[in-house]
Amino acid sequence: MIRIFSLLAGAFFALALLWSAGKGTYSLITEPPAKTVEATFHEHPKDLALPSDGAFGKFDRQQLQRGFQVYKEICSNCHSLKYVAFRDLKDLGYNEAEVKAIAGGFKVNDYNANTGEVKQRDGLAKDHFPPVVYAGTGTPPDLSLITKARHGGPAYVYSLLTGYAEQVGYKNEKGEELLKKFPDAKTPDGLFFNPYFANLNIAMPPPLASDGQVTYKDGTKATVDQMAQDVSAFLTWTAEPKLEKRKQTGWPVLGFLLFATVLAYLAYRSVWAEKKGH
Secondary structure (H helix, E strand, O other), X not given: OHHHHXXXXXXXHHHHHHHXXXXXXXXXXXXXXXXXXXXXXXXXXXXXXXXXXXXXXXXXXXXXXXXXXXXXXXXXXXXXXXXXXXXXXXXXXXXXXXXHHHHHOOEEEEEOOOOOOXXXXXXOOOOEOOOOOOOOOOOOOOOOOHHHHOOOOHHHHHHHHHOOOOOOOOEOOOXXXXXXXXXXXXXXXXXXXXXXXXXXXXXXXXXXXXOOOOOOOOOOOOOHHHHHHHHHXXXXXXXXXXXHHHHHHHHHHHHHHHHHHHHHHHHHHHHOHHHHOO
């Protein structure tokens, strides 16, 4: 009797679950949820080709130096690089004197372990980039790992920097006009419209507002697009400074594994030759 009751109870719950799933599926098909403004107008990152892309990619040192210059002169006012030490800049092609000069241009906190006193001093090559004290609204993210922390990586950074647009009259790829389709989606005061940002409205004003904000030492024309590409490449390096070595190591390892696989197969054939009649 108990077994029959258990079977009936199980069948009842199974039918209830099937009915609920069927009803939910039917409602989803007949009455799909309305698309939000973010789902309709949020753009995927633009295509960005960097020298470091691909299995054989390498960093372009000149581009990395240009990107660092953009960061130092524009981005460092709000964003820190706390996981990068000044001495790491040697990997970009700077010599020891240049690294010391760059470090000396930053102020870092010096803690006295005996007295607990904190004083500021000029940076040294061994120091990391100091934190940025931002007096504005919000907390700008540290950029050390930003290209690994955001979907799209360097393409996201490039798209965000070049993606600011005027919201009035803005249309997506389908030709739908934002404020006509979503009249209540006007960007609040103090924020800026950017379709490459998750919720379309970002607190950061356009950092690369016009051409020529920096003067490149190698003579490259500092257009907004060029500066965005260069700083995206630099932030790729800050997130993966060992990228080149990783790729260089990977190919010999794959070759060794392939060779070992062939040897293992030949050994297998040799050991089992008599048993399998080879």
